[in-house]
Amino acid sequence: MPKTTLSSRNEIMQESPIRKLAPYAFKAKKEGVHVYHLNIGQPDIATPQVMIDAYHNIPPVIEYGPSEGIYSYRLKLAEYYRNVNINVDESNIFVTTGGSEAIIFSLLSALSPGDEIIIPEPFYTNYNGFAVMAGVKVVPVTTTIENGFDLPPISEFEKMLSPKTKAIVICNPGNPTGAVFSRESLQGLVDFARKNGLYVISDEVYREFTYDCKATSILEFDDFEDNGILIDSTSKRYSACGSRVGCIVTRNTELLKLVLKFGQARLCPPSVDQQAAEAALDTPDSYFEEVQKEYRIRRDFAYEELSKIPGVVVPMPKGAFYMAVGLPVDDAEDFARWLLSDFRHNNETTMVAPLAGFYATEGLGSNEIRLAYVLNTSDLKKAIDIIRLGLEKYNSL
Amino acid sequence: MPKTTLSSRNEIMQESPIRKLAPYAFKAKKEGVHVYHLNIGQPDIATPQVMIDAYHNIPPVIEYGPSEGIYSYRLKLAEYYRNVNINVDESNIFVTTGGSEAIIFSLLSALSPGDEIIIPEPFYTNYNGFAVMAGVKVVPVTTTIENGFDLPPISEFEKMLSPKTKAIVICNPGNPTGAVFSRESLQGLVDFARKNGLYVISDEVYREFTYDCKATSILEFDDFEDNGILIDSTSKRYSACGSRVGCIVTRNTELLKLVLKFGQARLCPPSVDQQAAEAALDTPDSYFEEVQKEYRIRRDFAYEELSKIPGVVVPMPKGAFYMAVGLPVDDAEDFARWLLSDFRHNNETTMVAPLAGFYATEGLGSNEIRLAYVLNTSDLKKAIDIIRLGLEKYNSL
Numbered sequence: 173m174p175k176t177t178l179s180s181r182n183e184i185m186q187e188s189p190i191r192k193l194a195p196y197a198f199k200a201k202k203e204g205v206h207v208y209h210l211n212i213g214q215p216d217i218a219t220p221q222v223m224i225d226a227y228h229n230i231p232p233v234i235e236y237g238p239s240e241g242i243y244s245y246r247l248k249l250a251e252y253y254r255n256v257n258i259n260v261d262e263s264n265i266f267v268t269t270g271g272s273e274a275i276i277f278s279l280l281s282a283l284s285p286g287d288e289i290i291i292p293e294p295f296y297t298n299y300n301g302f303a304v305m306a307g308v309k310v311v312p313v314t315t316t317i318e319n320g321f322d323l324p325p326i327s328e329f330e331k332m333l334s335p336k337t338k339a340i341v342i343c344n345p346g347n348p349t350g351a352v353f354s355r356e357s358l359q360g361l362v363d364f365a366r367k368n369g370l371y372v373i374s375d376e377v378y379r380e381f382t383y384d385c386k387a388t389s390i391l392e393f394d395d396f397e398d399n400g401i402l403i404d405s406t407s408k409r410y411s412a413c414g415s416r417v418g419c420i421v422t423r424n425t426e427l428l429k430l431v432l433k434f435g436q437a438r439l440c441p442p443s444v445d446q447q448a449a450e451a452a453l454d455t456p457d458s459y460f461e462e463v464q465k466e467y468r469i470r471r472d473f474a475y476e477e478l479s480k481i482p483g484v485v486v487p488m489p490k491g492a493f494y495m496a497v498g499l500p501v502d503d504a505e506d507f508a509r510w511l512l513s514d515f516r517h518n519n520e521t522t523m524v525a526p527l528a529g530f531y532a533t534e535g536l537g538s539n540e541i542r543l544a545y546v547l548n549t550s551d552l553k554k555a556i557d558i559i560r561l562g563l564e565k566y567n568s569l
Numbered sequence: 570m571p572k573t574t575l576s577s578r579n580e581i582m583q584e585s586p587i588r589k590l591a592p593y594a595f596k597a598k599k600e601g602v603h604v605y606h607l608n609i610g611q612p613d614i615a616t617p618q619v620m621i622d623a624y625h626n627i628p629p630v631i632e633y634g635p636s637e638g639i640y641s642y643r644l645k646l647a648e649y650y651r652n653v654n655i656n657v658d659e660s661n662i663f664v665t666t667g668g669s670e671a672i673i674f675s676l677l678s679a680l681s682p683g684d685e686i687i688i689p690e691p692f693y694t695n696y697n698g699f700a701v702m703a704g705v706k707v708v709p710v711t712t713t714i715e716n717g718f719d720l721p722p723i724s725e726f727e728k729m730l731s732p733k734t735k736a737i738v739i740c741n742p743g744n745p746t747g748a749v750f751s752r753e754s755l756q757g758l759v760d761f762a763r764k765n766g767l768y769v770i771s772d773e774v775y776r777e778f779t780y781d782c783k784a785t786s787i788l789e790f791d792d793f794e795d796n797g798i799l800i801d802s803t804s805k806r807y808s809a810c811g812s813r814v815g816c817i818v819t820r821n822t823e824l825l826k827l828v829l830k831f832g833q834a835r836l837c838p839p840s841v842d843q844q845a846a847e848a849a850l851d852t853p854d855s856y857f858e859e860v861q862k863e864y865r866i867r868r869d870f871a872y873e874e875l876s877k878i879p880g881v882v883v884p885m886p887k888g889a890f891y892m893a894v895g896l897p898v899d900d901a902e903d904f905a906r907w908l909l910s911d912f913r914h915n916n917e918t919t920m921v922a923p924l925a926g927f928y929a930t931e932g933l934g935s936n937e938i939r940l941a942y943v944l945n946t947s948d949l950k951k952a953i954d955i956i957r958l959g960l961e962k963y964n965s966l
Contacts, residue, residue: 174766176795177735178827180681188833191636218629227627227841232615234809239588269666269813272835284577285682285704301834307682307704338574369571398573412631414840416666416813430575436585437698438669442839443811444624 185304189297189505189529190542196512197523205516208547208555211508211525213347213493215546217411217466220459226451230444237443239435241267241419245450252453253421256379258391258402264421266431269441271377271405271418272298278401278420279306279339281430282371288336289373290329294321294496294530294537296347296375311337312532317498317540320487321349323357326364339371345378345387348530348542349496350471350489355388362393362400370399377405377418378492380460383468385490397423408493410452411463416442417449467493470545470552477556478543481563495543496527500563504528504541507566515562522558582701586694586902586926593909594920603917604909605944605952610744610890612943614808614863617856623848627841634840636832638664638816642847649850650818653776655788655799661818663828666838668774668802668815669695675798675817676703676736678827679768685733686770687726691718691893691927691934693744693772708734709929714895714937717884718746720754723761736768742775742784745927745939746893747868747886752785759790759797769793772800774815775889777857780865782887794820805890807849808860813839814846864890867942867949874953875940878960892940893924897960901925901938904963912959919955 190212197207240246246262253260268274275298283289285307291299293312303310311332315321329340340361345352353361365372374390390400405418420431471489478486483500501507505526515521527540545552587609594604637643643659650657665671672695680686682704688696690709700707708729712718726737737758742749750758762769771787787797802815817828868886875883880897898904902923912918924937942949 173763176679176766176768176821176824178823179678181677182827182830185827185830187830188636191833212633214633216630219627219631224627224629224631227624230616230621230624232621233613234616234621234811236609236611236810239585269839270836276835280578280702281576282573298834298836301831305677305702305831305834366570369573371573413633414631414837416837416839424573426575427573430579430582433579433582433584434698434702436588437695437702438673439667439695440811440813442666442813442842444841444845445839448841 181304186297186300186529190525193509193512193523196509200512200521204519206520207512208520208522208551208558210543210545210547210555211523213408213544213546214413215408215411215493216548217463219412220410220452220455222454223410223412223448223452226448227444234443237440237446239440240432241265241441242443242446242450245446248450248453249419256389258389258421260391260421260423263425264423266420266428266435267441267446268418268420270407270416271375271403272302274403274405274418274420275299275302275373275375276305277431277434278373278403279303279308280434281427282373282401283308283338286336287338288334289339289341290332290337291341291532292323293532294348294527295341296343297530299341310532314533314536315349317485317487317496321346321351321496323353323361326360329364333368337368337370339373340365341373341375343375345382345491347378347492348494348527350492350494352382352385352387352491358388358390359393362396365399366396371401372399373401373403375403377403377408380409381464381467381493382491383471387491391421391423401427406449406452410455412452415445415448417445467545470549473549474543474545474552474556477553481560493545495545496540497543498540501539501566504539507562508541510566511558511562515558515565517558517561520554520558522555524559578701583694583697583926587922590906590909590920593906597909597918601916602913605917605919605948605955607940607942607944607952608920608922610805610941610943611810612805612808612890613945614860616809617807617849617852619851620807620809620845620849623845624841631840634837634843636837637829638662638838639840639843639847642843645847645850646816653786655786655818657788657818657820660822661820663817663825663832664838664843665815665817667804667813668772668800669699671800671802671815671817672696672699672770672772673702674828674831675770675800676700676705677831678824679770679798680705680735683733684735685731686736686738687729687734688738688929689720690929691745691924693740694927696738697929707929711930711933712746714882714884714893718743718748718893720750720758723757726761730765734765734767736770737762738770738772740772742779742888744775744889745891745924747889747891749779749782749784749888755785755787756790759793762796763793768796768798770798770800774800774802774805777806778861778864778890779888780868784888788818788820798824803846803849807852809849812842812845814842864942867946870946871940871942871949871953874950878957890942892942893937894940895937898936898963901936904959905938907963908955908959912955912962914955914958917951917955919952921956
């Protein structure tokens with residue numbers, strides 16, 4: 173009897189570097205060890221009360237919504253964007269099931285199978301998975317820890333251009349690097365994309381999380397109507413990662429028509445989560461001020477503590493809530509695994525994400541990790557102490 | 570300047586035949602006309618109270634859940650399946666964002682780009698969209714209204730077999746046909762699939778909606794561990810279409826490992842909806858008894874009313890809440906559009922889904938429509954009267 177076979181996608185589909193060490197963490201916890209999770213961007217910040225309250229008002233029948241999202245939500249979202257200098261209306265907005273689906277639908281609609289996307293690396297590792305789903309190839313442009321992971325010169329992008337290049341994907345403010353691209357360097361990218369008929373798919377889910385600067389949206393640039401695609405999500409903004417609501421925002425209405433076809437196939441995004449996301453738009457400014465203040469304190473604290481550790485390289489992140497950190501080890505993944513399986517301090521340990529999986533170029537980032545500073549400073553102190561003590565022991569083994 | 574281009578998928582991606590007439594309905598409503606929606610499977614049945622109540626208990630932070638679904642939910646789901654004669658445990662269950670994502674992930678994992686799936690037509694039209702997303706080709710096997718849309722003999726499947734065939738997709742009980750496949754005919758399909766190393770992806774979201782028989786699950790067959798993939802969803806079972814929770818159930822653990830990689834990329838299904846779906850598993854049997862009773866009344870009523878209309882062909886559906894109906898017109902899509910744009914009875918009209926879009930073979934089903942009997946009998950009567958009067962007028966134009 174012939175056996176069933178798996179998709180060829182199995183060979184190119186990577187395991188999540190953020191979640192792949194999870195079994196080791198699970199085992200440690202089973203042994204009664206407390207694990208500090210710096211590996212994943214799951215904030216401990218409370219979801220805004222207006223959003224929580226909106227879940228209490230459920231209709232008698234939880235019905236399908238429109239494929240493009242609930243109208244009143246799209247109207248109010250447009251207002252939110254206009255308030256942050258992004259001049260759009262509801263016809264430019266397509267609501268998705270999280271930012272994840274927004275990226276998948278953008279790739280499916282903007283690129284044909286076999287086409288290429290250029291992405292500055294290290295990048296949010298799940299872009300790889302979305303590229304596999306859409307049958308497109310990721311072509312990396314390398315950014316470096318020494319340069320604070322800033323956008324490389326346009327000449328680097330030019331080198332990677334091929335007849336199959338259809339889009340550039342950026343994350344700004346950046347996961348996993350914490351970099352925030354300046355308006356000037358984005359202008360260069362915009363000019364390059366316009367000149368070559370490329371889309372720029374800009375993942376801006378960390379818009380509200382900047383510390384010494386403001387983030388510039390891809391939709392703030394003129395003469396870029398057809399090229400600019402903004403990816404957004406409620407997950408981080410409202411500390412509501414489990415509510416799966418995101419959106420695509422673009423002035424390219426032809427593209428949105430194709431996105432709608434994909435959207436109709438999957439019917440609609442979660443109705444109740446959308447209702448809550450609409451309510452979340454009424455979150456008072458004071459919430460964001462406090463959250464930003466809290467993250468700034470954590471960032472400064474983590475930066476300071478990490479900088480003290482001999483051999484550690486850490487650029488000051490300007491946005492999001494991640495830092496990419498160079499460690500004095502050869503294989504940061506082995507170190508991360510060892511922390512979970514072998515190292516305990518007061519019966520506690522720390523989980524981090526090895527950064528190698530965030531690079532597309534084989535061999536890069538092997539001594540780097542990503543930290544999400546999503547814990548309060550008291551826990552951050554303990555978690556970073558564990559890294560420091562762990563490094564001492566690991567390097568003396 | 571070169572312009573951005575759309576994906577080649579635009580040419581093969583169909584507009585939803587269920588939703589494509591929506592602008593005409595929208596216009597009619599704007600003119601103050603009441604529209605009876607028989608075009609979409611959005612039931613008017615109340616969502617179970619235990620499920621609604623579960624939305625009232627929101628944690629202070631709406632966090633990511635595990636990519637494979639919340640553990641306690643998977644445990645309890647396994648119990649549900651064992652109660653309906655499907656012997657699985659939580660390790661066989663992967664929770665998805667609706668049944669839609671369950672099908673997409675199954676196709677992405679079971680088939681390589683360019684592979685083929687055989688589907689009895691007419692079929693749930695969104696399978697087309699999922700096939701485009703996964704880059705696979707739909708090969709139809711035709712079932713007929715005269716034969717009550719029953720499974721064709723295996724020889725028909727054999728004719729469609731190619732080296733690229735990797736799976737058969739069925740919907741049982743059937744959308745859009747209302748057909749329920751007998752255990753014997755499924756056994757034939759299972760033997761055929763086993764002999765040829767094919768998956769059978771069985772969409773069983775209407776399991777609870779059968780009227781003169783019981784539905785047989787693909788996972789009830791022995792010696793079919795690697796081949797059987799069950800697709801499920803809470804949408805119809807609990808009349809909660811807007812809560813996007815579904816699942817893949819299979820004993821093929823290698824396949825599930827690949828599904829997990831896709832699942833990790835999109836992080837997790839909606840957390841709060843899962844919590845509600847878990848609570849929904851406590852829905853009392855009396856709820857389903859009443860719902861089934863109500864749908865049976867509607868089915869019998871709609872069948873009787875439609876049968877009275879001269880020239881109408883309507884096989885008695887055995888399950889789900891759809892009927893495929895042959896009309897005495899050449900172009901049922903034109904008729905459906907005309908009902909919305911031109912025909913009024915007491916300032917009301919009816920919206921139906923043209924069935925041609927549910928066939929993959931060009932030209933088939935052009936005189937057929939799908940009706941969802943999701944309204945109470947009093948509304949159903951008015952909606953079907955409009956079809957009857959509409960046909961009289963349309964055919965005299």
